[in-house]
Amino acid sequence: MSAMVDVTFTLNGHTTSLAVAVHDSALTTLRDRLDHAGAKLACGEGECGACTIIVDDISVNACLMPAPDLDGRIVRTVEGLWEGDGLSKVQDAFVRHGAVQCGFCTPGMVMQATHLLEQQPEMSDAEVRRGLEGNTCRCTGYSKIVAAVMEVSRDAATKTAEAAE
Amino acid sequence: MDPIEKKEIVGSRVTKLDAPEKVAGRVRYVNDMTLPRMLYAKVLRTDRVHANILSIDTSKAKALPGVHAVITAADTPKFGIGVLKDNPPLKGDKVRCIRDEIAAVAADTEEICDAALRLIEVEYEDLPTVFETVDALAEGAPVIHEDRPDNIAMLHEFKAGDLEAGEAQAVHIFEDEYDVHYVTHCNMGASCCLADVDTDGRVTLYSQTQYPFIMKMDIAPSLGIHPGDLRIIQPPVGGAFGAKLDVYPNEPICVLLAMETRRPVKLLYSREEEFIVSPTRQPVEFKIRSGMTAEGKLTFRDVDSRLNNGGYTSWGATTPYVSMRTGTSHYKVDNVSYRARAVYTNNPFAGSFRGYGNVQATWALETHMDQMAEIVDQDPVAFRLLNSNEQGDVTPQGAKLNNIDLKGCITTAAEESDFLKKWQANLGQWDSPERFKRGIGIASSLHNAGGAKIHKSDGCGTMLKMDDYGRVTVITGASEIGQGIDTVIAQIMSEELGIPMRDVTLVMNDTATGPWDVGVHASRTTYIAGKSAQRAARKAREQILAAASRQSNVSPDELDLRGGHVVQMKDGEPVMPLDRLLRQMHFAGEDAELVMVSDYYEPPSEPEDENRYGDMSASYSHAAHVAEVVVDTMTGEVKVEQIWSAQDVGKVVNPVGLEGQIEGGIAVGIGYALSEELQLKDGIVQNPFFRDYHVMTAPEMPPIHMTWLETNDEEGPLGAKGAAELPTIVIAPAIGNAVYNATGVRFNHPPLTPEKIARGIWERKQQMRAAAE
Numbered sequence: 001m002s003a004m005v006d007v008t009f010t011l012n013g014h015t016t017s018l019a020v021a022v023h024d025s026a027l028t029t030l031r032d033r034l035d036h037a038g039a040k041l042a043c044g045e046g047e048c049g050a051c052t053i054i055v056d057d058i059s060v061n062a063c064l065m066p067a068p069d070l071d072g073r074i075v076r077t078v079e080g081l082w083e084g085d086g087l088s089k090v091q092d093a094f095v096r097h098g099a100v101q102c103g104f105c106t107p108g109m110v111m112q113a114t115h116l117l118e119q120q121p122e123m124s125d126a127e128v129r130r131g132l133e134g135n136t137c138r139c140t141g142y143s144k145i146v147a148a149v150m151e152v153s154r155d156a157a158t159k160t161a162e163a164a165e
Numbered sequence: 166m167d168p169i170e171k172k173e174i175v176g177s178r179v180t181k182l183d184a185p186e187k188v189a190g191r192v193r194y195v196n197d198m199t200l201p202r203m204l205y206a207k208v209l210r211t212d213r214v215h216a217n218i219l220s221i222d223t224s225k226a227k228a229l230p231g232v233h234a235v236i237t238a239a240d241t242p243k244f245g246i247g248v249l250k251d252n253p254p255l256k257g258d259k260v261r262c263i264r265d266e267i268a269a270v271a272a273d274t275e276e277i278c279d280a281a282l283r284l285i286e287v288e289y290e291d292l293p294t295v296f297e298t299v300d301a302l303a304e305g306a307p308v309i310h311e312d313r314p315d316n317i318a319m320l321h322e323f324k325a326g327d328l329e330a331g332e333a334q335a336v337h338i339f340e341d342e343y344d345v346h347y348v349t350h351c352n353m354g355a356s357c358c359l360a361d362v363d364t365d366g367r368v369t370l371y372s373q374t375q376y377p378f379i380m381k382m383d384i385a386p387s388l389g390i391h392p393g394d395l396r397i398i399q400p401p402v403g404g405a406f407g408a409k410l411d412v413y414p415n416e417p418i419c420v421l422l423a424m425e426t427r428r429p430v431k432l433l434y435s436r437e438e439e440f441i442v443s444p445t446r447q448p449v450e451f452k453i454r455s456g457m458t459a460e461g462k463l464t465f466r467d468v469d470s471r472l473n474n475g476g477y478t479s480w481g482a483t484t485p486y487v488s489m490r491t492g493t494s495h496y497k498v499d500n501v502s503y504r505a506r507a508v509y510t511n512n513p514f515a516g517s518f519r520g521y522g523n524v525q526a527t528w529a530l531e532t533h534m535d536q537m538a539e540i541v542d543q544d545p546v547a548f549r550l551l552n553s554n555e556q557g558d559v560t561p562q563g564a565k566l567n568n569i570d571l572k573g574c575i576t577t578a579a580e581e582s583d584f585l586k587k588w589q590a591n592l593g594q595w596d597s598p599e600r601f602k603r604g605i606g607i608a609s610s611l612h613n614a615g616g617a618k619i620h621k622s623d624g625c626g627t628m629l630k631m632d633d634y635g636r637v638t639v640i641t642g643a644s645e646i647g648q649g650i651d652t653v654i655a656q657i658m659s660e661e662l663g664i665p666m667r668d669v670t671l672v673m674n675d676t677a678t679g680p681w682d683v684g685v686h687a688s689r690t691t692y693i694a695g696k697s698a699q700r701a702a703r704k705a706r707e708q709i710l711a712a713a714s715r716q717s718n719v720s721p722d723e724l725d726l727r728g729g730h731v732v733q734m735k736d737g738e739p740v741m742p743l744d745r746l747l748r749q750m751h752f753a754g755e756d757a758e759l760v761m762v763s764d765y766y767e768p769p770s771e772p773e774d775e776n777r778y779g780d781m782s783a784s785y786s787h788a789a790h791v792a793e794v795v796v797d798t799m800t801g802e803v804k805v806e807q808i809w810s811a812q813d814v815g816k817v818v819n820p821v822g823l824e825g826q827i828e829g830g831i832a833v834g835i836g837y838a839l840s841e842e843l844q845l846k847d848g849i850v851q852n853p854f855f856r857d858y859h860v861m862t863a864p865e866m867p868p869i870h871m872t873w874l875e876t877n878d879e880e881g882p883l884g885a886k887g888a889a890e891l892p893t894i895v896i897a898p899a900i901g902n903a904v905y906n907a908t909g910v911r912f913n914h915p916p917l918t919p920e921k922i923a924r925g926i927w928e929r930k931q932q933m934r935a936a937a938e
């Protein structure tokens with residue numbers, strides 16, 4: 001039996017405490033222990049972004065993050081985005097633009113897009129694409145995903161412009 | 166109440182039905198599922214590619230605490246799976262390729278499974294190996310399957326017209342070879358299944374399969390049970406793309422472990438395992454020899470191909486069902502011969518993959534066509550148009566090309582991209598010292614767009630019921646795997662019954678509830694499941710309007726269903742709310758009726774006969790792609806700058822879904838052309854990781870300009886055709902031809918990696934220098 005450590009962190013706004021094995025990843029902890037299966041296991045090697053979550057405002061491949069490192073963090077997963085008044089702007093744009101086919105990459109994409117927009121609300125097409133480079137999608141060819149993120153980004157730009165007037 | 170106008174739902178931009186649940190992270194894929202008291206399973210594979218198994222000792226593994234079962238061939242029925250049933254789920258006597266399964270473990274955790282696998286001892290006796298098809302066909306080659314001493318797993322042959330006469334008519338004869346490589350699906354959700362056996366021995370299999378109904382028949386013998394005792398449920402999958410059209414060993418192994426342990430068992434592959442184990446796209450070595458008149462009219466085409474079948478026979482060996490059509494029938498040529506031999510080797514084996522054999526055949530043929538055009542000094546567009554098929558053609562194999570527009574596709578793609586001007590300008594730069602060179606290329610292909618009758622039926626069933634509130638439940642045999650048939654069916658219901666899409670509930674992906682369907686493949690689902698759904702909806706509509714007519718004394722022909730109401734056809738004047746009518750029908754005492762209808766649609770296609778003649782699909786379509794690239798002649802890197810796609814799609818049901826299929830299909834095709842390759846050395850996969858197997862990323866995808874040629878398919882539901890495979894099929898040779906236009910170097914063997922291109926350019930320079938001296 002491997003060593004266990006206690007971790008306490010905020011998961012989508014709720015304080016969560018549990019004991020995790022030192023060799024566990026944040027991803028298995030979320031999925032198998034906390035019933036948050038939104039983040040997907042697609043490679044387990046940090047190569048595809050399907051497991052993307054936001055930890056203290058940084059987007060992270062949960063499959064590479066050691067579970068003990070969760071301690072003291074503020075963790076957001078896709079499940080946390082729509083609690084409140086329905087889907088988030090990014091989620092809603094994904095739906096309307098047809099950015100979802102099989103949907104396996106989608107939670108990771110949505111989290112990465114959310115993170116990108118939080119960091120830099122106004123982005124160019126090239127910036128969005130670069131920001132999504134670590135997230136693989138085998139179904140969509142990315143156009144619609146990029147279009148969805150760009151729409152949210154444009155809305156932000158319009159708001160900034162309005163505020164300036 | 167105001168009149169209600171007819172709403173056009175089919176053809177309008179609607180969002181995918183399950184997208185909100187998917188973006189919310191609420192969808193549970195098989196990979197995410199657990200069942201109470203569930204065990205985990207893992208498989209022990211061989212580390213040899215060809216060897217006799219002398220002994221397997223599982224005693225230490227069985228003794229490990231937490232292990233509930235260890236099974237080998239000795240404990241399981243002796244029935245093979247796969248197209249030729251030559252692949253026993255667990256191998257007892259011999260291994261033939263690297264993915265071969267020796268034993269399987271079910272345990273409390275995956276870690277215990279891993280520990281148990283390490284305790285299994287296997288003794289082998291190595292056998293001579295063979296990896297190339299030529300070597301496997303040679304006299305005295307190692308025999309892979311004793312019952313096929315010549316190593317030929319499958320032979321496909323077709324001849325039409327008179328090859329000799331075609332040769333005699335030819336002024337130019339040209340021959341070349343094209344080898345296409347191993348690629349793999351890279352489904353984001355790795356292979357996974359979950360099996361549960363009840364107290365009476367009935368099995369529920371949660372599977373990623375694309376063909377649940379036929380799968381029951383295919384898998385049952387390897388389990389020793391009756392197909393009727395199997396229920397297959399298809400939870401959402403993370404991609405499939407053809408990878409799940411056969412029974413592969415993981416599923417019988419998972420069920421056998423569940424039977425053995427009497428507990429639910431889940432078997433999930435790691436990404437590395439997925440790369441090694443899942444079936445590949447069929448690699449093919451083509452030789453094409455063809456002739457034409459002085460004007461460039463094709464007079465004959467002779468195609469010979471060898472398929473590296475690997476150790477076992479899955480759908481890869483059958484890809485000539487489609488590649489042969491392209492080889493014999495794409496462009497008009499009367500005298501044709503086609504031969505394909507699937508040859509056993511000790512390589513991994515191939516299955517089906519989006520585009521089936523047509524990605525391979527189109528690469529070869531469209532590269533060849535470009536070469537032919539050059540011989541008669543014609544541009545690639547004119548040469549293709551000169552030889553194009555036309556509306557009403559019947560191909561040498563009997564495919565009836567009705568409602569097609571190949572010339573329209575080629576012309577549109579060329580015009581939209583300003584092809585000729587760019588193409589001509591690029592030719593002059595081959596020898597210039599410029600480092601970055603532009604190129605433009607075109608390709609086209611033909612594909613089935615209305616299924617493929619390779620089974621006794623190519624049909625699909627639908628059951629439909631309406632409740633007292635005007636809501637519809639549709640139970641369809643169709644499989645939803647992310648492609649969007651759920652949405653297409655809801656659109657059709659909405660259109661036919663005049664209700665919002667939101668009021669349609671779909672029940673699908675379960676053999677216990679769904680009526681029979683062949684499965685999701687061959688660009689058939691919108692066409693066939695869509696048609697069946699439409700026919701069911703029309704039956705329901707008829708029943709409703711008959712009842713409405715009795716109540717309103719208006720003839721049913723003068724009534725319509727719109728906005729949740731029965732209305733007057735001519736002016737939309739509401740007659741009565743639909744839900745009230747349904748309740749009146751329901752609660753009518755002795756005359757009570759519920760709206761419950763069913764339909765089974767069998768498309769008017771026919772299986773090919775033993776001479777490979779037959780109109781196998783209910784519809785066909787074409788696409789032409791133009792790719793514009795920039796080649797860095799120093800590094801050999803190719804950047805695809807823009808793509809123009811013109812596709813004959815029939816009537817468009819959902820533009821959003823269609824765009825998504827084309828964009829996604831093209832991304833897979835670009836990977837095929839430029840970056841993806843499953844590298845093998847002595848039968849062993851060298852790059853089983855995403856970091857070494859490069860699928861397209863967001864920054865690498867170019868803008869795609871689409872034009873749809875909306876031919877009206879008379880048979881398809883509301884004129885629609887299948888469309889999702891052509892985008893993957895056509896783009897790769899367009900890129901290859903563009904690289905030639907940029908550099909003057911022909912690459913017959915994809916992928917066009919930077920190393921290959923840089924070397925090719927260097928070699929050309931050497932040749933030019935030598936010629937100049």
Ligand code: FES
Nearest residue numbers: 043044046049063
């Ligand atoms: S699953 Fe974490 S990056 Fe692929």
Ligand code: FES
Nearest residue numbers: 102103105137139
């Ligand atoms: S939608 Fe299927 S992998 Fe992205």
